[in-house]
Amino acid sequence: MKNSDKRVLAAVATEPLVTQIQEFPVPELSANEGLLKVEMVGVCGTDVANYKHISDPRILGHHVVGHIEKIGAEAAKRWGVQEGDRVAMEEYLPCGQCDRCREGLYRACSFTDSRRGGLRYGNTSMHLKPGLWGGFSQYMYLHPNAVVHRLPKDVPAAEAVFTxxxxxxxxxxxxxxxxxxxxxxxxxxxxxxxxxxxxxxxxxxxxxxxxxxxxxxxxxxxxxxxxxxxxxxxxxxxxxxxxxxxxxxxxxxxxxxxxxxxxxxxxxxxxxxxxxxxxxxxxxxxxxxxxxxxxxxxxxxxxxxxxLRGHSYRSVEMAIQCIASGKFPVSLLQSHRYGLQDVDLALRTADGKGEPNPLLVAVNPWQ
Ligand SMILES: [Zn+2]
Ligand SMILES: [Zn+2]
The missing domain is CATH 3.40.50.720 (NAD(P)-binding Rossmann-like Domain)
Structure with missing residues (x-):
């Protein structure tokens, strides 16, 4: 992918219960940042709640798995990943420096508290550059504070979005x-x-x-x-x-x-x-x-x-291992899959107001 000839398509939640496909430029990246090619995104109850109460336009979706499309040298070193690697993302973008972060409780870091204007995947205004802060998009921006987990190649994406x-x-x-x-x-x-x-x-x-x-x-x-x-x-x-x-x-x-x-x-x-x-x-x-x-x-x-709310680095690793082990029939959870054009239907279905019998509703932005 060359910066000059590619645009990114994303479903932007513009007002309550409305999303629109919009184009974004591919972001310029520093050595600390990266870009994720989104493979699949699971729809979460929190996405549904945000969809109903949207204020500033934003790209929803935070149960994201994908491949590293581009990565700066420092980010590659810190995260231990390279271009082409498959990863599962956490939604949090913690500061890494406060007491809570230092104690491993980064999900409670105020820097990633979206209720107080903090950064979080799936719930950050698109007006904040580069705008690609959510999973209902072909590519997602990898902020220097992103929490990245390596994901084995052979785990089906529709199971990995349950991480x-x-x-x-x-x-x-x-x-x-x-x-x-x-x-x-x-x-x-x-x-x-x-x-x-x-x-x-x-x-x-x-x-x-x-x-x-x-x-x-x-x-x-x-x-x-x-x-x-x-x-x-x-x-x-x-x-x-x-x-x-x-x-x-x-x-x-x-x-x-x-x-x-x-x-x-x-x-x-x-x-x-x-x-x-x-x-x-x-x-x-x-x-x-x-x-x-x-x-x-x-x-x-x-x-x-x-x-209790949320997860820690350790529990995300436990979840990835559990899914990858194949010991449990996680695939039974899959219920609906949509493309980017149908993000509205995906959100309505996850809310019980679209297609029947939702459980694990997923979006593949390349479908
Ligand atoms: Zn969630
Ligand atoms: Zn912090």
Missing amino acids: LPLANGFEWMCLEAKVGVGKTVVVQGPGQQGLACVLAAKAAGADKVIMVGRQTSIRRLQLSMQLGADAIVNTTTENLVDRIAEMTDGKMADVVVDVTSGGAEPVTQAFAIAKNRGLVILAAYKYAKIPEWDSDLVLSKSLTIKG
């Missing part, structure tokens, strides 16, 4: 909850994130992983069994507390993770189904207060509550 959700699963289940042999884990919410928790908990050796959802998610509940869940609870027809008691001989769950998107009820139920000294992980925003919850239950059961 970041699965990394959250490993972060929460393995690194935070220390799930392992003998543990019972209950996952509430059979979306991408919940299924990732099932995979990670099973990969970590959990004895019993129980997936919980409603009748409207029955296909995903059934899919969770194919991905390794030991049991499912359909809360439309079954009493969750009774069923968990039954399945655990009254001991209840060591770890409960709530990744349901709407409603406070799963949160109060999580406290009810956690065992004595159990751990409750809250990992999905509710955008609402919880009117009635019994804080005394937290004391009487000596529960631990953790609010």
